[in-house]
Amino acid sequence: MPAPEESTGRLIVLSNRIPKGDVPAGGLVFALHEALTNAGGLWIGAGDPSEQAQDGLTEIGSDAYTRFTFDLTETEHKGFYLGYSNSVLWPLFHHRSDLLEINAEDFEAYAAVNARVARSIAAILRPDDVIWIHDYHFLMVAAELRALGVEARIGLFLHIPFPNVTDILALPEAAQFPTWLAAHDIVGLQAQRDVAAAFDVLRQDERAQVLKEGTWGLEGRVFSVLSFPIGIDAEGFAETAAAVPTPELQLAPKAPLLIGVDRLDYSKGLVHRFQAFGTFLAGRDEDAPRPTFLQIAPVSREDVAAYQDIREELERAAGSINGAHADLDWTPIRYVRRHIDREHIAALYRRADVALVTPLADGMNLVAKEFVAAQDPNDPGVLILSHFAGAAEQMEAALLVNPFDETSFAETIAAALTMPLEERMSRHGALMRGVFEQDIAWWTTTYLDRLRDGVPSLGEP
Known part of the structure; x- marks a missing residue:
């Protein structure tokens, strides 16, 4: 050495x-x-x-x-x-x-x-x-x-x-x-x-x-x-999100995009998240814009049995919900379990209308802060955040949810997708101040x- x-x-x-x-x-x-x-x-x-x-x-x-x-x-x-x-x-x-x-x-x-x-x-x-x-x-x-x-x-x-x-x-x-x-x-x-x-x-x-x-x-x-x-490096992440082109998603015009980015883990509440989105879909007006939920969840620790179980359970949930609600030109849940480059993630955050950060237990969860930093302040998306994420102590302006309460969770998704611009900007402004002041x-x-x-x-x- x-x-x-x-x-x-x-x-x-x-x-x-x-x-x-x-x-x-x-x-x-x-x-x-x-x-x-x-x-x-x-x-x-x-x-x-x-x-x-x-x-x-x-x-x-x-x-x-x-x-x-x-x-x-x-x-x-x-x-x-x-x-x-x-x-x-x-x-x-x-x-x-x-x-x-x-x-x-x-x-x-x-x-x-x-x-x-x-x-x-x-x-x-x-x-x-x-x-x-x-x-x-x-x-x-x-x-x-x-x-x-x-x-x-x-x-x-x-x-x-x-x-x-x-x-x-x-x-x-x-x-x-x-x-x-x-x-x-x-x-x-x-x-x-x-x-x-x-x-x-x-x-x-x-x-x-x-x-x-x-x-x-x-x-x-x-x-x-x-x-x-x-x-996080809030300033750097915001600059990346604004500069990088959004990956082509082939969504219908004005179609709402919801996003989740997590390592595949039983603590992240991914199955509960899919189920709540499915409940939301079951209750939505058929004439309303058709939303797409993009969940990026790279596989990890595949040698541990509990991780094999959560992967299988999540794939079953995605298949069941898509089978019940998809149409020839619409797939409600897009589930990606491979790594996506950080720059593309930042651009996807900026494009998204809603982020679902809903772990069952989490020390902090930096995805919540990255999503906020990535937003366009003049037309920001809405953060839905679990009470069980450590970030909830700092980010009270998010829409806080109990991921175990499927009905309330689904109602919160509906509220996020229909939130007026003025309220979105007010909540985002409060969140942004904390993310930038208490950075890495x-x-x-x-x-x-x-x-x-x-x-x-x-x-x-």
Whole structure:
């Protein structure tokens, strides 16, 4: 590995995914790319699985920041990633403990990978470096670093919802969970409700001591649990949406377009969304313009059984609704499960009359913010947003829905499609101010300033 740069006080970011080529559209990877482009530093992520794994990091690129990967074997990928991370932690944190697939060997792989990553980071640390750990794949890394004697400031940011007290009871390692949190200086969460859930979990631990202003003590360590709602590059996304031509959709003139863009996941509420749209279609006036709902949902984690199930269920729902309502020149639901370039997504947002962002559980959901940024302020579309998205705390001017209430959801779709221009502009203006003021640069600066400032010790007032 090449010698690190001579500067000190670097930002070291750790996430599971890291761009090995072009940066993908949206999501955590794009958000971190934007953050590191502004801040500089090192980005560490998982390498491609191989037959053997050793400590240390491999440089894979250097531009505004330097990228490194850590080793991972095929067996570890199965246990650490597909197993404990995505078949235990992901469903648990999304309040689906019924989907947990608990296997002791998976946790052993998770712990082993977290320990190797910690050793690899400790080997390159300099004085005043700051470590920023992202998401549920690395909950044990900070504790492993502390065990190695690392005293650097370490922050964790969870991009997903925080589990509640009853969720945690389903985790075999529930007793260890608070100590994993306490090893960080800052635990950053998306929404205030996540902070409240974390406080409830910590209160159940007799070792935990509540201090003040989101600060806790546990076994000699002091740490803060705070909300830092993530943003987007609003200005850049708006410019892209306005500049890129809209892909040809072959819709009838003035035909309304509804859009949803999600990774294919059971937490996104896609089946509920299709069913609500079907209910709306069943009740619409036959003489009204015929709307098309474009759902883009790239497939992910196909090796996990729950994802195979949701894909099959979604395809059945789309086929049933189209079969009931389609005509020779009209397909109500267009379901695309392949990747669409970010530029085309931005243009589609701008063309759409309504966006459906209706997860059953979500840490934030940046699609909601991207849709708002992409709109023409003089003729904006309408955002329908689930109460269960973290974005709902910031985006109260959206049409908020309960995705489990199919009838009310369908009525909200009808209201969105018939909303007068004046109301659309008023709601969009309120949403736009928040999206532009609390953008990705704001999020990065707010979090890192708090992390570098640190937290008081147990002896301080």
